[in-house]
Amino acid sequence: MAVEPIELSLSGLAEPRQAIHPLPLARRTVTGFIGRTERGPINEPVLLRSFEHYRQILGGHTTFSFVSYAVQHYFLHGGEAAVVVRAVNRATRGTIDVPAGHEVLKFQARHPGSHEFLRLSVDYDRLATHSKRFNLVVQRVRNLQTQQVEDQELYSSLSMAPDDRRYIVDALKESALVRLVAPIPGVRPDASRPNRPGDLVPYIKSATPGSDGDELTDYDIIGSNREGTGLFALQRLEQLDLLCIPPAPSRDLGTTTFVAAERFCRNHRCMLIWDPPWSWDSPAAALRGVRSSHFASQNALTYFPRIRQRGDLVRFSAGLPACGAIAGLLSRNDNSGVWRGLSGDGNLLNTPFTAVMDLAPHDMARLKRFGVNSLARSEAGGLAVHGNVTLAGLSVVSNLWQKLDRRRLLFFIVNSISGATRFVHRSLDEGDTVRRLEAQVTAFLMGLFKQGALKGQTASQAFMLRLFTEADGESGRVLVLRVGVALLQAEDFFSYDFVYRADGCSIRHAPALGAEQLVS
Numbered sequence: 001m002a003v004e005p006i007e008l009s010l011s012g013l014a015e016p017r018q019a020i021h022p023l024p025l026a027r028r029t030v031t032g033f034i035g036r037t038e039r040g041p042i043n044e045p046v047l048l049r050s051f052e053h054y055r056q057i058l059g060g061h062t063t064f065s066f067v068s069y070a071v072q073h074y075f076l077h078g079g080e081a082a083v084v085v086r087a088v089n090r091a092t093r094g095t096i097d098v099p100a101g102h103e104v105l106k107f108q109a110r111h112p113g114s115h116e117f118l119r120l121s122v123d124y125d126r127l128a129t130h131s132k133r134f135n136l137v138v139q140r141v142r143n144l145q146t147q148q149v150e151d152q153e154l155y156s157s158l159s160m161a162p163d164d165r166r167y168i169v170d171a172l173k174e175s176a177l178v179r180l181v182a183p184i185p186g187v188r189p190d191a192s193r194p195n196r197p198g199d200l201v202p203y204i205k206s207a208t209p210g211s212d213g214d215e216l217t218d219y220d221i222i223g224s225n226r227e228g229t230g231l232f233a234l235q236r237l238e239q240l241d242l243l244c245i246p247p248a249p250s251r252d253l254g255t256t257t258f259v260a261a262e263r264f265c266r267n268h269r270c271m272l273i274w275d276p277p278w279s280w281d282s283p284a285a286a287l288r289g290v291r292s293s294h295f296a297s298q299n300a301l302t303y304f305p306r307i308r309q310r311g312d313l314v315r316f317s318a319g320l321p322a323c324g325a326i327a328g329l330l331s332r333n334d335n336s337g338v339w340r341g342l343s344g345d346g347n348l349l350n351t352p353f354t355a356v357m358d359l360a361p362h363d364m365a366r367l368k369r370f371g372v373n374s375l376a377r378s379e380a381g382g383l384a385v386h387g388n389v390t391l392a393g394l395s396v397v398s399n400l401w402q403k404l405d406r407r408r409l410l411f412f413i414v415n416s417i418s419g420a421t422r423f424v425h426r427s428l429d430e431g432d433t434v435r436r437l438e439a440q441v442t443a444f445l446m447g448l449f450k451q452g453a454l455k456g457q458t459a460s461q462a463f464m465l466r467l468f469t470e471a472d473g474e475s476g477r478v479l480v481l482r483v484g485v486a487l488l489q490a491e492d493f494f495s496y497d498f499v500y501r502a503d504g505c506s507i508r509h510a511p512a513l514g515a516e517q518l519v520s
Helices: 051-058 067-076 168-174 218-222 230-236 255-268 283-292 323-334 361-369 404-420 422-426 433-451
Strands: 030-035 046-048 081-086 095-100 103-109 118-123 134-141 149-158 178-181 242-244 271-273 300-304 307-309 346-348 353-355 372-377 383-386 463-472 476-486 493-501 504-509
Touching: 030 067, 030 230, 030 323, 046 051, 051 067, 051 081, 067 081, 067 323, 081 230, 095 118, 103 118, 149 168, 168 178, 218 230, 218 255, 230 255, 242 255, 242 323, 255 271, 255 300, 271 323, 271 404, 283 300, 283 361, 283 372, 353 372, 353 383, 361 372, 404 422, 404 433, 404 476, 404 493, 404 504, 422 493, 422 504, 433 463, 433 476, 463 493
Parallel strands: 030 081, 030 242, 242 271, 271 300, 300 372
Antiparallel strands: 046 081, 095 103, 103 178, 118 134, 134 149, 307 353, 346 383, 372 383, 463 476, 476 493, 493 504
16 A cells, blocks of 8 residues: 655645635644554655554554554544654565566565565566566565455556666656666566466565564664654654654663654644653652653653553553553544643543553652653543643743643644744735734634633733834845733733744744743
C-alpha cells in the first residue's frame, strides 16, 4: 500500500475579497510519533487515521520498540490523526536477484527492515509479438510461511531499452516496494516458469534479507534540520499539537533528545509528552528523579506510573509507556476545547489497562507540585489522569505555565490566528484587509470567551485586540495585530504580535498588558 500523502502546503484562506471565514473554536488534534517501526518509509511523515492503517503501512508490534503500542493506545483512547516518522540506525534493505540471460537484474527493497517480505515474478503473457518486453509482479506478503499478500504492484509490457516509454527504470521510480540496483542488464529478465505444467507460477524471494539495525541513538531521533530527517521531518506539517517519542524497552531517551524535542515544541507551539525514565519505579524514585533531572519545561508534560495490560504481570513487567494513551485522551478532550484540562475527569475507561502501581493521595499531590501528572484508579474502575500540569514544576516565575490546559490554550489561539490570517500579507494594499482581519479575530476571541475559555466577566476583561502600523527597516511600514488574552485572571493579558509584511507573517511576544511579560 502506498503511503498516503499529507497536505503540507502552507495554504491560506480563500481570496481576500471573499466572505470572512470564522475560525473554529475546536479542531482535530494531530499527534506526532517518532521511533522504530517494523517496516515503512524512513524519515517521512506518514498520516494515519487508525491502528489498522498503521499496520498496513508500518507493520505490527515488535520487541524492539513501543511505537506501535503507543499508536494503538492513541487511537483506542480517542485519537483521530497520528503522524508517524520512522527512524532507523544501520537498518539494511533486502535484495532480490532475477536472472536475465547471463546477467542479473537486481532489486532492492524500497524500505529497510527484516519484515519486508518481498517476492517477484516475471512473465511474457500477451507479449508474443514483443520479444523484448516482459511483465513484472511485485508482492509483499505477511511472512515467509504464508501466501497472504499485503500489497502488490503490477507492471506490464516493460522494456530494458532506455529510450522506450516503458523503460523499467522509469516505471519503477514510483514503486512503494522496490527499487533497482545498477548495473541494469541489456536483455529482459527470464520468465518465472513452473516446474510442471499446471503448477502456479513461482515467485523469486529475497537473496539477502534486510535487517532492523541497532537501537536508536539521540542523533537518529533528532535527525537533521537541513535534511529534514528524524524530528525535523515533522516540520513539513501544517499542524502539530502533541509529540510522543516512546523510549525503547531497554533504555531511556537521553537529555539530548529531550532538549531538542522541547525546543522543537517551543518553536512550533505544541506539547511534548515525555515518558518517565525506567528508574522511576516508585513515587519516591519519581520525586527524586524529577527534582534532580534537567527535564523541566512548560512545553512538556510527564506522568507516573506507567500502564500495563489488565491482569498481565509477565509481559512488560515494568509497564508500557502511556504517552499514546494520554495523547489520545487529550485529543478526545480537545473536541470540546483545549481549555478543558484533564484533572481527574479524563478517565481511560473501557480499556484493558491499569496503572503499574496504586498511588496514595499525598504522593499524587507531591508529584503534581513538581510537574508530574498521576495515573490512578477512578471510581468507575478505569484510570484517570490527575494533575493538569506541565513539566515546568517550580522552575517558572508564573504559575500560569504550570497549568497544562492554559499552556495549550495559548498555543491553540496563536496557531489558529497565524494559520487563518495568512491572506493578510497578500493584500496589505486592499482597502478592506484591516476590517476583515479585525472582524475575523474578534469573532474568534469572542467565541472563546463565550465558551468560558478566557477569564473575565466581560469581553473587554477577557481579551484585547489592537491594529497599528510601525516602521520597518526593510519593508517601510508593516501592519501589526496585537492580541492579548486573559488566561489566568481577568484583565491580566498575555500578548503576541502578528507582524504582516508583503513577504509573509512573523510572530513575536508583545509586552504584557496588565500582567507580567509572557514567559517564553
